[in-house]
Amino acid sequence: MKVIQVGIVGGTGYTGVELLRLLVNHPQAQVKIITSRAENGVRVDQLYPSLRGFLDLQFSEPDVDALASCDVVFFATPHGVAQAMMPELISRGVRVIDLSADFRIRDQQVWEQWYGQQHGCPELVSSAVYGLPEVNRAQIKDAQLVACPGCYPTATQLGFIPLLESGLVDPTNLIANAASGASGAGRQGKIDNLMSEVSDSFKAYAADGHRHLPEIEQGLNDVLAADDEPVQLTFVPHLLPIIRGIHATLYADLKGSVADLQQVFEARYADEPFVDVLPAGVHPQTRTVKSVNTCRISVFQPQQRGKVVVLSVIDNLTKGASGQAVQNMNIMFGFEETAGLNQVAILP
Amino acid sequence: MKVIQVGIVGGTGYTGVELLRLLVNHPQAQVKIITSRAENGVRVDQLYPSLRGFLDLQFSEPDVDALASCDVVFFATPHGVAQAMMPELISRGVRVIDLSADFRIRDQQVWEQWYGQQHGCPELVSSAVYGLPEVNRAQIKDAQLVACPGCYPTATQLGFIPLLESGLVDPTNLIANAASGASGAGRQGKIDNLMSEVSDSFKAYAADGHRHLPEIEQGLNDVLAADDEPVQLTFVPHLLPIIRGIHATLYADLKGSVADLQQVFEARYADEPFVDVLPAGVHPQTRTVKSVNTCRISVFQPQQRGKVVVLSVIDNLTKGASGQAVQNMNIMFGFEETAGLNQVAILP
Amino acid sequence: MKVIQVGIVGGTGYTGVELLRLLVNHPQAQVKIITSRAENGVRVDQLYPSLRGFLDLQFSEPDVDALASCDVVFFATPHGVAQAMMPELISRGVRVIDLSADFRIRDQQVWEQWYGQQHGCPELVSSAVYGLPEVNRAQIKDAQLVACPGCYPTATQLGFIPLLESGLVDPTNLIANAASGASGAGRQGKIDNLMSEVSDSFKAYAADGHRHLPEIEQGLNDVLAADDEPVQLTFVPHLLPIIRGIHATLYADLKGSVADLQQVFEARYADEPFVDVLPAGVHPQTRTVKSVNTCRISVFQPQQRGKVVVLSVIDNLTKGASGQAVQNMNIMFGFEETAGLNQVAILP
């Protein structure tokens, strides 16, 4: 059985430790390098005691030569960081899975506007494949550079795709009312993310514009039925007093009466290993996907009034980041797509 | 200073103890009777140690004669209970504030359909005043029977009212994406409400129809601008892993361009003691209204695309139930409207 | 590779679903039967959506013949239930792992006093092996009936054992100040366990006597150094507003000066796959053992005053119940002791 060598750039954040959790038990991957400037020389299991006994490795300074010796390199860095090292790694033939937003958006100008900085290597953007396997599986297989989708975009696109692909709803009046657990804000010492600020409360944020909006609209436009007008999405994110989980409540206007929405969703995802359409009438809960790579989806048509409501949940660190990254790796290297991801959610 | 005698029917639930918290420090009200069949003879502060030192009273069996000796009787009972005792109390001249849903909906058939039971005294429904002071202050003043609004309906109506009254939005395409803390489900020993089921998770529920839908639609229809078509609302409630708080995220389509939505909201609520329109760009948080009777509201127009987003938060037990009930009492008896309610939210 | 057939009696509670989570991915066990009178005929993954795709089974009425056809039967029932079916199963040669307290205490009178009922089959008590592998591994291997330890007893005993075995502390003045997550109270619709009652609060309970006291004292007495007097333990449990996790803070008086307590603990557990002695000075956190079978332990001697403090954490549903049960199964059937249990804790 083939075993590949893995490098991780920027391993101290929550997506980094989640990658490690999944990779140390992956049958065909071995973590060889994990970099962190700030924690250089520190044992990984000192920062993350959950890994004691599973990983005998220290954080190291990022080094292109060392990374280039890996079969695949994951970037679990803040936005803007991957761009600097990317050209060199790509030119040396390494395959890269980038969990940041650096290569997700094809329109450089849009990217620069929403992320407030110049793009560091725009020449690579067009070659990057957007790593949503449920849409781009074939291209991911052969990609050298995969841009892993954001957490909100994953939950939202998986919920809207069956409706848009089949041309059932009006793309110009979509709403995504979504909520994320606190780990989505990352492992940074900010007052806004303190237990005493977040716990036992709930709020919307960025109601006038969140960076994930252009990414979602781009992804939805890619799957539009012929003759449909471009997507217009209203996207309002909220902060949940939980650690992990994204819940997206999606609203769209049906163009006409639909025989069986449940069947549309079940058919679309029948062969997908990580999308679970729940039985009619059942509501998904974020806890049923905690720590696993599954997206659970339900669809409702309240009072048969022409509005469709889709409920979509994922774990923001797994299907919303590191799990999906491993799924992409599995596809890229011809492994079983579920390898290392076949776990049961922790419940309760 | 006038002091009135207060009776409470059904005082063991969360709205009951919240009423007590507010009334024991109210300068012009004295709790004389608090009934509970199950806890008859038990000291109230044994069930609720937070009241030790504030209330020297035991739960007693409900007794119409005793209740009729009060100036005002609050019903903090499950739906269907208030109807039995109501005619007798009303005929004896007692003023009643009902926190249940029994008298909120004017259309008896609609009520019976959504609550799954026959109405016990339909003859009193038409005389009941819907206790939302921001709309019905004048009628509340003289009402004998006030039907206190539900928690979701309060947050939702206060958010939509400025838009609908002024005819700025299309009433036939409203969305209320709302979330409630666990105390909204009451103090009942159900598995679905256990710490281990609710905590660290999030879910929608009743996506295909919740009892508060007809109540909200009725209230919104009452404030429509002339010539507007009846309201069609899509309402999806969610369960938050917090104890107290409602957050409503409301969506509507603007009919045309609006000069200054912020100004519309500020003007509408300028004289309201319990509605606080936040400065432009600020998002409300449920924790800033925890334990107080205030509704905090923000309004956004994302990307200037013709969709308006209103964010509205209340404490479901205070402005969403017992606080609003006391506010109604203050209005009915000519007290300062903020008497007993002038507290600062606990933060953090 | 040998695969055994597994039956589970009483599978609707939290220890039941935790057993299923571990067993559906166990390489050498197959769940054949799972009983529940209340949920007879209901698909297991309808009650626990986290199991969708992993288990194609319905709850069934308990049936001795069917259970007797299994290689091993787990009892995940409330106390008192296992006793009824036990003699029949034992006589038919089935091996049994009982997660309830029914066979943990050797002194029948003590059991009946603390559990408030008569014992249903006292004749089997003496043949039961107390399933704490770190003490009884050899006897577990050959046992037909294993009584799996309670959650508090596991965390507490693992913390005290190195000190008592080596005779370093006075057994007559031990204190266990322990705290458990809410899942320890089980999946029962009781008001005391509601989100609104438990969340954002903390309390001690049963300070004047908890059922786990005699179990812990029995276990500690079993490992006393020669000539030591019997254990006297003060045990105060507390309820944590978390779902999973036990934290035990243990206090004992050193008999004399000790060269290196850290070394005592590391040596004692050097070969134990599921006990992790942390580096000196590091405090264990319950989250680092969430969902795994590991006990993490630290030892301190504050101000070198002769008092030793041991900190011991487990997941109450895993090492404190179902994980330990699977560990026992692995030992009984000669499997790798870590089979099916080799997971990384979910963090964050």
Add this chain to the structure above:
Amino acid sequence: MKVIQVGIVGGTGYTGVELLRLLVNHPQAQVKIITSRAENGVRVDQLYPSLRGFLDLQFSEPDVDALASCDVVFFATPHGVAQAMMPELISRGVRVIDLSADFRIRDQQVWEQWYGQQHGCPELVSSAVYGLPEVNRAQIKDAQLVACPGCYPTATQLGFIPLLESGLVDPTNLIANAASGASGAGRQGKIDNLMSEVSDSFKAYAADGHRHLPEIEQGLNDVLAADDEPVQLTFVPHLLPIIRGIHATLYADLKGSVADLQQVFEARYADEPFVDVLPAGVHPQTRTVKSVNTCRISVFQPQQRGKVVVLSVIDNLTKGASGQAVQNMNIMFGFEETAGLNQVAILP
């Protein structure tokens, strides 16, 4: 009715906003100045929206002349800050209530050892009165400088005092196993205090020595019965995944048999407005003191074995900090001791 002018130095932290919550509704105090270098010029209710409508004030640079014009100045600053401004304020006759640890410990060397810095004005230490009203009420009345006790010290001392004053227990073997909500760590952007780090977990910290140890031992030594040996306390603090609340579980060895421990506690605190001894057998919960200045206490003697267990709960921001500071202010200025503090805890 006399109204005094109040200044607050360092008002952006959690004890600052808690002081404001209590003072804006205090009948005899008016907040005139609130300083913050970082937030100079910012409206206070912009940082703390809970205060909207209650306080029309901006943060200002600390200015001794302005502060000297107040009747009383509260320091809600980190340790080490109050010392710089104190001599000037004291010399100008202002009365000062210091919530930091700067003047709590009489032994300068001990203070400097535990706080890792030189003391800035040791000459004022001896004149400071330790502001625990239940012990020092008379001295507080006339004090110019009151050093308000820490949160752990308040809960712990109130629990041990009845036992030590009456000489019932051995002072050389005391244990305080205490747990604090996350707000105790203050409003600082540290990774260790993030929602994703603290929530759904539990841990001990500083098991080998916490700064509150010498403060507690000093306070307990002050109340020892004659002939008793000095206190030796083992103190282990823990971090609770809640926002507010301290729970102290205290252990001591009874010297002999005691007729009625319950009576000892009830008698000691019979006249105290903010200490509530619960009925025998009832366990205190932190939620019953959330947001109020009350300490609730229970006492147990498990299995009548000679060990006494005291359970003591407070809100760390109220009786553990700002509430106690206001209580001290009331005593110093001859107000009703409960003025501004007579609230009911928020429950649920």
